Amino acid sequence: MAHGSIYWSELATSDVEAAKDHYAKIAGWTFEGMDMGGGTYWVASHDGRAIAGIMDLKLIPHPVPPHWLTYVAVDDMDAAMGIVADTGGKVIREPFDVPGVGIIAIVSEPGGGGYGLIEPAPMPAS
Numbered sequence: 187m188a189h190g191s192i193y194w195s196e197l198a199t200s201d202v203e204a205a206k207d208h209y210a211k212i213a214g215w216t217f218e219g220m221d222m223g224g225g226t227y228w229v230a231s232h233d234g235r236a237i238a239g240i241m242d243l244k245l246i247p248h249p250v251p252p253h254w255l256t257y258v259a260v261d262d263m264d265a266a267m268g269i270v271a272d273t274g275g276k277v278i279r280e281p282f283d284v285p286g287v288g289i290i291a292i293v294s295e296p297g298g299g300g301y302g303l304i305e306p307a308p309m310p311a312s
Contacts, residue, residue: 257302
């Protein structure tokens with residue numbers, strides 16, 4: 187995925203089953219669950235391609251309202267974190283590794299809008 191591209195979106199909600207039903211009916215999404223060791227992360231697919239995730243708000247370690255969070259791909263997380271600071275953004279959650287996915291950070295732009303950064307894990311050679 188190219189630097190600067192929208193990489194992923196995920197919904198944190200208080201009613202996962204209702205959200206899954208909603209998106210299945212409105213968008214034709216299907217879902218596959220992944221155990222997160224405290225709950226299930228639901229990967230939404232459309233036409234056989236994974237496009238988004240849905241999880242229960244209870245999996246987030248601090249209180250937040252239901253929301254969609256968009257992740258932007260970056261080539262270098264350290265450089266991106268410097269740019270966030272230099273441009274008046276804020277770090278909400280420091281970078282952390284998600285095995286097989288990549289390095290993720292949650293940040294905001296100068297006006298306060300939150301979003302995620304992801305430095306995707308290298309794709310296995312085929």
